[in-house]
Amino acid sequence: MYVRHLTLKDFRSYPSAELALTQGVTTLVGLNGQGKTNLVEAVGYLATLGSHRVATDQPLVRFGAAQAIVRGAVVRDHRETMVELEITPGRANRARLGRSPVARPRDVLGTLRTVLFAPEDLSLVKGDPSERRRFLDDLLVQRQPRWSGVRSDYDKIVKQRNALLKSAASVLRKGRGAPRRPRPGDEPVDEARAAALHTLDVWNDHLATVGSQLLYARLRLLRDLVPDLAECYDAVSAASSNARATYRSSLHESLAARIGAGEVPDVDALRQGVLDTLAEVRATEIERGVSLVGPHRDDVVLSLGDLPAKGYASHGESWSFALGLKLAAYRLLRRDLGDDPVLVLDDVFAELDSGRRDRLAGLIADCEQVLITAAVGADVPDVLREQGMTYAVELGEVHPLTPQPVPSPSQPVPSPSAPREPNAVFGSESGGIPVSSETNAAFTSQVGEQEGEQEGEQDEGSGR
């Protein structure tokens, strides 16, 4: 699938913007703070109803505006669907599919699918376990929307159970420690204890049932993901580093060890495992007043060779690892859908060495649509920019970088200082943007021609 057209109104820094996109690679070039990422963020928002940069919607709406509108024309199998989202902070978003409104915004999920890699994703490797759990869970929801319900149910169960543990702690604690002298008031306490324990069992039951489903889904996902992760990491870094991801479970040791070894026990075994572990840690849980067992306490351990990536990997390696995870997710979704999601690479190339840049370019050459942002155009390998459009982003405006009229291939590449033609179609000047002139020369060989001769050379890195 690909996004054919993107319309923004009062989104981030854009009062309004129209961006025509094509299949193949689109590169957005501009200085810092000009609004490149805002454009790809909007694409990501259409696909996930969330931003990769902020947790709330308020910053997405242009300062002073009441609401933002993001509209995208998504083409899949030659069929075009219009997705429109109206973002009003503090209120529920409204969505349209085609021309008609849908009952719930999440009904538009799945129309557009993206895999977005941004600098923030470095936290997948360097950040807290919650980042890695969210990566897995988000991917689960992208594959099957049903998991979004399971996930929110599970979160609610954990919240309820924590509240119970906190409030029941005082009652339950009375039963332990030194026996007190019996007093007339004792009996109600025992009854309250019994009731508290009884309800704890109910929540244990729910936690185990829903938690084991989530756990099972995550384990299967990780099993599918790991081979691609190793391949993608090696392909980008041109090494055989044995990049791995293993699941660290909060369940009791024997089951956790099996899970760590890559085994996927069935749901019933996991459910029983959760229940058994809950029984083991009961006293500690009551003491501390929090739920200590379940998918919400788990982690994914990323390792390179024998060493964990967190703490041991260099900045570049961490970056490549995070990229490897995203590329693996891309392949997984591609296999699932039988169709390419839109790949978004936000500010990725600046952090990679030239070898990695070129190999990454080779790896993504066969993707249906790739959106790339870069502060410096020269950071993006030439092969990618030759394939598609390059836009200059300046002060919240987007201009296509148009070529010199008729730059014949034999003609020498014009020098960067050569005067540029104002863009006739958009009536705006595209001068002053630091884009190297190869982009301009390349423009003639652009869009739609992915089956062209470039394809053959770039194919090898992709492993397909």
Place this chain on the structure above:
Amino acid sequence: MYEGAVQDLIDELGRLPGVGPKGAQRIAFHLLQADSDDVTRLVTALTEVKAKVRFCDLCGNVAQAERCRICADPRRDQTAICVVEEPKDVVAIERTREFRGTYHVLGGAISPIDGIGPDDLRVRELMTRLASGDVQEVIIATDPNLEGEATATYLSRLLRDIGVTVTRLASGLPVGGDLEYADEVTLGRAFEGRRRVDA
């Protein structure tokens, strides 16, 4: 800010559920302009609801006497009890005219976040009713959300050894609806609860 009585009225109205400051203001000025007869009727209704309405000793539903209309009705089947969260759930089930048994209103669902445990619900009263031995079936009709399900699980565990049949309302597709409009969770539940078709 308005003066004296008007502001008092706005403040009182604003404390009602679902009424915000703007709405309270609107209702207050509506009342100011209304006939005094209309206002008197409203006042009487408010006073009476506090004075006359009480909760049924048996089932906990709203009632005008010791027993509610349903519990006092000799034609109702006393061997089946339908357990619901709120009095409004009774009204909803009564509308179906399918159920001829009696009810038991819990007064909420287990929700530790809101500080509601089994002791805050009318569970003990339910156990007392069951102790008589007449009841053969308990139908648990709590809401199909997380708290309702937890309450249902709690009750079913509690009633397991008492020797009554415990059933739970089915959840699934709405009648007269389109399959394509059902959300994934409902559809998933409907799949779980599918039945063999006897031909």
